Amino acid sequence: MDGTFNENDISHVVEADKAHIWHHLSQHKPYETTDPRIIVEGKGMKVWDQKGKEHLDAVSGGVWTVNVGYGRESIANAVRDQLIKLNYFAGSAGSIPGANFAQKLIDKMPGMSRVYYCNSGSEANEKAFKMVRQIAHAKYGGKKHKILYRDRDYHGTTIGCLSAGGQDERNAQYGPFAPGFVRVPHCLEYRAFEQEGAPVENYGLWAADQIEAAILREGPDTVGSLCLEPVTAGGGVITPPDGYWERVAEICKQYDVLLHIDEVVCGVGRTGTWFGYQHYGIQPDMVTMAKGVASGYAAIACLVTNEGMFDKFKDNPDDPLNYFRDISTFGGCTAGPAAALENLRIIEDENLLENTTRMGDYMLDQLGALMDKHSVIGQVRGKGLFLGAELVSDRDSRAPVPEKQAQAVVADCMAQGVIIGVTNRSLPGKNNTLCFSPALIATKDDIDHILHAVDGALGRVFG
Numbered sequence: 206m207d208g209t210f211n212e213n214d215i216s217h218v219v220e221a222d223k224a225h226i227w228h229h230l231s232q233h234k235p236y237e238t239t240d241p242r243i244i245v246e247g248k249g250m251k252v253w254d255q256k257g258k259e260h261l262d263a264v265s266g267g268v269w270t271v272n273v274g275y276g277r278e279s280i281a282n283a284v285r286d287q288l289i290k291l292n293y294f295a296g297s298a299g300s301i302p303g304a305n306f307a308q309k310l311i312d313k314m315p316g317m318s319r320v321y322y323c324n325s326g327s328e329a330n331e332k333a334f335k336m337v338r339q340i341a342h343a344k345y346g347g348k349k350h351k352i353l354y355r356d357r358d359y360h361g362t363t364i365g366c367l368s369a370g371g372q373d374e375r376n377a378q379y380g381p382f383a384p385g386f387v388r389v390p391h392c393l394e395y396r397a398f399e400q401e402g403a404p405v406e407n408y409g410l411w412a413a414d415q416i417e418a419a420i421l422r423e424g425p426d427t428v429g430s431l432c433l434e435p436v437t438a439g440g441g442v443i444t445p446p447d448g449y450w451e452r453v454a455e456i457c458k459q460y461d462v463l464l465h466i467d468e469v470v471c472g473v474g475r476t477g478t479w480f481g482y483q484h485y486g487i488q489p490d491m492v493t494m495a496k497g498v499a500s501g502y503a504a505i506a507c508l509v510t511n512e513g514m515f516d517k518f519k520d521n522p523d524d525p526l527n528y529f530r531d532i533s534t535f536g537g538c539t540a541g542p543a544a545a546l547e548n549l550r551i552i553e554d555e556n557l558l559e560n561t562t563r564m565g566d567y568m569l570d571q572l573g574a575l576m577d578k579h580s581v582i583g584q585v586r587g588k589g590l591f592l593g594a595e596l597v598s599d600r601d602s603r604a605p606v607p608e609k610q611a612q613a614v615v616a617d618c619m620a621q622g623v624i625i626g627v628t629n630r631s632l633p634g635k636n637n638t639l640c641f642s643p644a645l646i647a648t649k650d651d652i653d654h655i656l657h658a659v660d661g662a663l664g665r666v667f668g
């Protein structure tokens with residue numbers, strides 16, 4: 206389309222959508238009287254809808270996914286070529302793009318060594334949970350099976366992942382959940398005052414120590430792993446406080462708790478390093494990733510482990526249960542690693558990590574400048590091109606603005622042709638953080654365009 210939208214009549218598509226599509230995360234009653242948005246085409250940072258209206262996408266496909274931008278012919282060609290050669294074989298066998306991408310990926314992850322392919326972030330996290338459970342049974346008589354997760358984090362949509370879900374509104378009405386998942390407190394310093402006992406100084410260490418307290422309460426011999434997002438995404442773009450991650454890693458080591466880092470959002474460049482955890486000099490046992498791995502050009506997710514984890518699944522070949530007895534049918538699709546290889550090449554050749562850091566710093570700065578004009582912005586935070594602005598009705602009490610008002614800001618930006626995000630029916634009473642995650646190719650002009658829209662929207666919604 207590329208700005209030259211040809212207004213062919215696609216009303217039949219809209220009708221078919223209205224008649225048959227069950228949209229994700231959507232209340233459909235309004236579609237009885239209005240049309241759903243259908244995204245027809247994309248190029249670079251822009252997408253066009255069924256009416257030919259152009260939008261600047263500040264959320265990489267809505268959910269932090271299209272990291273290298275839309276319309277990448279080289280990825281499409283790589284996928285096409287691979288599909289003609291071999292589209293699929295079950296992952297019990299290897300494939301050429303699978304091996305090649307694994308090698309390239311592991312090059313970016315010193316200390317890690319094995320890649321398990323599947324096809325969604327939820328699925329990758331489920332695999333990690335299953336590994337923890339299998340190790341517990343094989344090595345600890347089933348005892349060391351508990352999985353710690355954190356308030357406000359999200360790990361996926363399945364019942365297993367919701368059992369590790371720290372977002373009560375996301376979880377509501379989907380229980381009962383799986384046993385053996387234990388919640389630890391969030392580490393959002395801006396809301397430390399709501400946490401009993403949280404200190405003003407050294408909050409990061411305190412927040413990490415709450416994890417140790419949970420391990421001691423449950424019994425270290427019952428806790429198998431800790432699953433955390435490096436920077437919490439849908440829970441409000443929470444950058445960890447100083448000292449937090451270093452202490453978390455220490456605690457895991459001390460109590461022999463496997464460290465599982467969910468990089469489904471942060472992974473493959475979003476925060477300006479290949480992986481979010483690499484900002485903190487720590488070494489995980491398991492890393493899960495999905496969205497940005499192939500920028501949405503094909504469905505692919507990976508669970509990456511270190512060799513120590515891998516060894517536990519082959520150290521007793523006489524035992525018929527001594528391997529990971531798991532499969533993902535579509536983990537054998539070759540389109541995923543073929544697209545991921547080209548996606549990685551683009552990030553390297555176009556220096557997109559460096560651009561992400563530079564543009565992210567600029568955007569954070571400019572969001573900070575908007576705080577002078579709009580007292581409704583309580584805090585801005587984030588890393589790289591992964592940013593949030595928490596809206597409060599009063600800076601002293603930090604009372605969150607009502608969700609409807611935060612959504613009105615998003616709707617106003619949309620009317621201006623700029624797509625931004627907001628925490629969405631995730632945290633009761635706290636869906637008040639605007640989310641920004643433009644593609645890693647964003648230019649200064651793109652960032653200015655986004656911020657201009659936000660500035661206008663805040664003015665109109667809050668005065």
Ligand SMILES: Cc1ncc(COP(=O)(O)O)c(C=O)c1O
Binds near residue numbers: 324328330362438467
């Ligand atoms: C941090 C995190 N983990 C896991 C998931 C689940 O990924 P998927 O939707 O691919 O199952 C998401 C999705 O938003 C996420 O944000």
